Amino acid sequence: MAFRLEKIIRQHIKNVKPYSSARDEYTGNTGIFLDANENPYGTPGVVNYPLPLHRYPDPHQVKLKKRIAEIKEIESDYIFLGNGSDEAIDLIIRAFCNPREDNIVINSPTYGMYQVVAEINEVEVREAMLTPDFQLDDRYIEAAIDEHTKIIFFCSPNNPTGNVLSRKSILQWMKKFDGLIVIDEAYIDFADTPSFIEELRDMPNLVILQTLSKAWGMASLRLGMAFASPEIMSILNKIKPPYNVNGLTQLKALEVLENPNQKEKLVNHIIEQRKKLSEDLQRLMIVEHVYPSDANFLLTKVKEAQSVFNYLISEKIIVRDRSQVPLCDGCLRISVGTEEENQLLIKKLSSYSEVKIV
Ligand SMILES: *Cc1c(COP(=O)(O)O)cnc(C)c1O
Numbered sequence: 001m002a003f004r005l006e007k008i009i010r011q012h013i014k015n016v017k018p019y020s021s022a023r024d025e026y027t028g029n030t031g032i033f034l035d036a037n038e039n040p041y042g043t044p045g046v047v048n049y050p051l052p053l054h055r056y057p058d059p060h061q062v063k064l065k066k067r068i069a070e071i072k073e074i075e076s077d078y079i080f081l082g083n084g085s086d087e088a089i090d091l092i093i094r095a096f097c098n099p100r101e102d103n104i105v106i107n108s109p110t111y112g113m114y115q116v117v118a119e120i121n122e123v124e125v126r127e128a129m130l131t132p133d134f135q136l137d138d139r140y141i142e143a144a145i146d147e148h149t150k151i152i153f154f155c156s157p158n159n160p161t162g163n164v165l166s167r168k169s170i171l172q173w174m175k176k177f178d179g180l181i182v183i184d185e186a187y188i189d190f191a192d193t194p195s196f197i198e199e200l201r202d203m204p205n206l207v208i209l210q211t212l213s214k215a216w217g218m219a220s221l222r223l224g225m226a227f228a229s230p231e232i233m234s235i236l237n238k239i240k241p242p243y244n245v246n247g248l249t250q251l252k253a254l255e256v257l258e259n260p261n262q263k264e265k266l267v268n269h270i271i272e273q274r275k276k277l278s279e280d281l282q283r284l285m286i287v288e289h290v291y292p293s294d295a296n297f298l299l300t301k302v303k304e305a306q307s308v309f310n311y312l313i314s315e316k317i318i319v320r321d322r323s324q325v326p327l328c329d330g331c332l333r334i335s336v337g338t339e340e341e342n343q344l345l346i347k348k349l350s351s352y353s354e355v356k357i358v
Helices: 011-015 062-072 085-096 113-120 138-144 167-176 196-202 230-239 247-256 260-282 305-314 339-355
Strands: 079-082 103-108 124-129 149-155 180-184 206-211 224-227 287-290 297-302 331-335
Touching: 011 230, 062 079, 062 247, 079 085, 079 230, 085 113, 085 149, 085 180, 085 206, 085 224, 085 230, 103 113, 103 138, 113 124, 124 138, 138 167, 149 167, 167 180, 167 196, 196 206, 260 287, 260 297, 260 339, 297 305, 305 331, 305 339
Parallel strands: 103 124, 103 149, 149 180, 180 206
Antiparallel strands: 079 224, 206 224, 287 297, 297 331
């Protein structure tokens, strides 16, 4: 088997001509812009803003990609930027999967968006269950794949289980599978394993997803990244909405990305808090197990999960109830908060059994 992009892309996508935006035809910064039907006077109530809010933003996000290229040590044409990495997931499925014909394989339990996007697009989802210790089961993956499988999704570190998936196994699938391998690395900054970005130049079927929503603290800005060969990136760029990353987001992200040291510090602090929180949780009577985590959350098995969840809500502490998810029976997914937040959580959980109303 050999990977050929030509073969796996939906055939009609090859012939789609992208929308040529007003800002595509002239790329200079100065001039009299009468091409995009903008308000020439400006924005009501806005003066001296560091960005011309009345102008359409750069559809190709050139400056932002240049900065991300430096940080990630990869060329700009290996980068796609979207309105969250959720947009990249959607575009990848739409570019490669024919509705009612093709399928994707996911390793469950995992992030819910792969399935939601596939279902919206009438693309079949095939689940390969993880092992009870949340590792890849190659036999299940093998059994799930058929000639209509276009994409295998690997989420590593995985959400909601928190662990890194076997690198060896992912690499094997990368070599052996002739469709796309998508690795979602939303939590990679919290893991001590390297990103798969370094494999990109040798792996034409690899797509890596990352996001600025988690470690970089920019969830509100909605900026997701995909990394893949320039051939794959040009397909996503062709089918994306022209101005998918707004001007405010581009400007603010550029500013924030000037502080990689600060980000590193926060990440290290969160990792310390993760350890502390895990130890504190394990001391509680109601906690049966805290799974090891390479992410910024702890999958925690508790007695009477739903009732604990509801109690926490009543105390205005909101965690994620994953107790109905296969293999996550009785589990809550708890994000690592600030030191104070974690302490309060532990305090409330300690008094849970006393205040429990049956
Ligand atoms: C949070 C999360 C994302 C979402 O990222 P956005 O860029 O905010 O859309 C993607 N993948 C996984 C596994 C996540 O947990």
